[in-house]
Amino acid sequence: MNDVLILGAGPAGISAALYTKRANMSTIVLHNNQSNLQKAYQIDNYYGVGKISGKDLYQKGIEQAKALSIPVFEEEVLQITEEEGFTVTTTKNVYHAKNLVLATGKYRKLPSIPGLKENIGQGISLCAICDAFFYKNKKVAILGEGEFLHHEAIILQKVTSDVTLLSNGKEEKDSISKKIENVEVSSGVVVTFEDHTKMTFDGLFLAYGVSDIDTLSSTLGIMKEKNFIKVDENNQTNIPGIYACGDLTGGTLQVAKAVYEGMNAALAIIKKEGKK
Ligand SMILES: Cc1cc2nc3c(=O)[nH]c(=O)nc-3n(C[C@H](O)[C@H](O)[C@H](O)COP(=O)(O)OP(=O)(O)OC[C@H]3O[C@@H](n4cnc5c(N)ncnc54)[C@H](O)[C@@H]3O)c2cc1C
Structure with missing residues (x-):
């Protein structure tokens, strides 16, 4: 049983992973390599990185996690159930964890106009x-x-x-x-x-706003508000042990906010599990 399973390797997911791993919690990150960040031609407003393409920043995040020996696996998450803690089924494996961090971002809808x-x-x-x-x-x-x-x-x-x-x-x-x-x-x-x-x-x-692709969480009965996941001050959803952060929770859809919320969720998990 893993302490923490993080779904998403964008700014929110990786930020959460860096904190839980450094608190000696067994942490796994899963992602399907489809982040909003990768669509950003250039990021120019995030602390300390200067001008950087979204693709490079995404990759740097994953490299930073791997350098801390956090397993980051490229697997599509197919199903989440509340069994043995939480059970996550992907295209390749089945994982169990005590805590789940949802950081799967939001896809933006696009009309099909040629050239767009x-x-x-x-x-x-x-x-x-x-x-x-x-x-x-x-x-x-x-x-x-x-x-x-x-x-x-x-x-x-x-x-x-x-x-x-x-x-x-x-x-x-x-x-x-x-x-x-x-x-x-x-x-x-x-x-x-x-x-x-x-x-x-x-x-x-x-x-065009963002489309509601997080049907995964709907099947668990996670509460939403205006199409975004509702969280408390610890980024915990209405289901104890399931946290959500980044674009999924709405508000200002930016890297800085995603990084903050990843940290916030991680610190809450660390405190709950009595780690330092
Ligand atoms: C064109 C564009 C330009 C932008 N420019 C800026 C900017 O200049 N500055 C700024 O601060 N922000 C910018 N943003 C916003 C920024 O990219 C997002 O706010 C940020 O990436 C949100 O991070 P996140 O971790 O919540 O989600 P994401 O970065 O979207 O990451 C989502 C993660 O979830 C994974 N995932 C999703 N579904 C599944 C699944 N079923 N199974 C497994 N993994 C899954 C993905 O693979 C990915 O790893 C821009 C966004 C876009 C689209």
Whole structure:
């Protein structure tokens, strides 16, 4: 029986692992190599690392854990049950642990518009709070829907007054609702609408929120609030022994917050188990 099983090797999961391992708790990290961090073209706002690609930062985290002899296995988690502590079934193994840390992040939804996915990081951004800084007084558009569209608009309006909302066929307040045929990045981001008219922007932000892929946790009866896992001040869920941290718990979806919450969950586990 392991002391701690951590699902996710992004900033939240690795941060938790560093603390529990250093408190002499047997710790295993599982991941499927699909982190939001790997999609970040460049991280420029995290303490001490300067400019670094998301892919490199993700890898560095895993290397740091492995250097502490923490096993980090690439295995897709398929099922979690409450047996013998907690039982986690992956594509390759079955693990048992006294404590579980969920740090599986959140995938961002994307509409299937040609030119969108392939140009992320090249003038197309998934995160206003991360990249607004680069668009001071520039002409930007936000493509999205619902609450998230308007939330991202508020962030961008703080750096530029030239913000256009696009909603690709959906009726959204204050937006251009024409369907989009494709997006190209040449000198600027060129959006072509279904009626063949075009608009060019310095940057395009996507605001489709995050999709609820954490069905794994739903089967356990873990409580959520607005599609994010609800945790207490120790990052513990409503099920004792199951903790959640990072993007999964909502709030500000940033590396710094994920790292903090990983530490917070780990310290709570260490205290609960009477370790130092
Ligand atoms: C394009 C983009 C740019 C960004 N730019 C910045 C930035 O500049 N600064 C900043 O601070 N933040 C930025 N972010 C946000 C940052 O990447 C996230 O906040 C951070 O990665 C969250 O960490 P996490 O550990 O919660 O989740 P993630 O980093 O998403 O890690 C999730 C982990 O869970 C694993 N996992 C998921 N499902 C399973 C499963 N079923 N089985 C096994 N493993 C699983 C994955 O393999 C991964 O290891 C950006 C995000 C994006 C998408």
